[in-house]
Amino acid sequence: MFELSQSFYFEAAHTLRRNVDDATEAAGSRRIHGHTYQAEVTVCGQRDPATGMVLDLALLRAVVARVRTTLDHHFLDEIEGLGVPTLENLCLYIHRSLAAAVPGVTQVSVWRESSGDRCTYRPDRSSTAGGPR
Ligand SMILES: Nc1nc2c(c(=O)[nH]1)N=C([C@H](O)[C@H](O)COP(=O)(O)OP(=O)(O)OP(=O)(O)O)CN2
Numbered sequence: 001m002f003e004l005s006q007s008f009y010f011e012a013a014h015t016l017r018r019n020v021d022d023a024t025e026a027a028g029s030r031r032i033h034g035h036t037y038q039a040e041v042t043v044c045g046q047r048d049p050a051t052g053m054v055l056d057l058a059l060l061r062a063v064v065a066r067v068r069t070t071l072d073h074h075f076l077d078e079i080e081g082l083g084v085p086t087l088e089n090l091c092l093y094i095h096r097s098l099a100a101a102v103p104g105v106t107q108v109s110v111w112r113e114s115s116g117d118r119c120t121y122r123p124d125r126s127s128t129a130g131g132p133r
């Protein structure tokens with residue numbers, strides 16, 4: 001098996017309701033604020049001997065660019081289908097947005113370097129079956 005990955009970043013604003021004891025922190029998250037998010041998507045599959053590739057990285061890059069456009073410089077609270085704008089839901093949203101065009105996406109990670117926070121989503125194996133050979 002091979003793993004191909006593509007990374008990207010986007011800048012976006014959101015609000016978040018949190019159950020934390022620190023009232024200042026909770027209030028800060030409730031206000032509109034922004035983050036620089038990093039993301040990485042991974043496709044797993046076998047190499048096609050004819051092309052020498054699992055998947056042409058240009059295809060993955062193009063699909064990732066389309067998803068990035070829906071997030072970069074957007075207010076995440078307003079993005080349809082995202083739900084509460086957490087790292088977890090961003091992983092799910094990116095995975096869902098990619099899955100139709102790119103089979104075999106086995107992992108999506110979203111993180112913020114500034115805080116060290118990171119979330120990784122690995123879909124059930126059954127939903128990634130039929131990916132690149
Ligand atoms: N399980 C999760 N917990 C939290 C998430 C999340 O997506 N999943 N997100 C947040 C917030 O986005 C919050 O705004 C982050 O706040 P905080 O940790 O206080 O960090 P900063 O505002 O300093 O963030 P920077 O990345 O440094 O800008 C909280 N919890």
Ligand SMILES: [Zn+2]
Nearest residue numbers: 014016033035
């Ligand atoms: Zn935040």
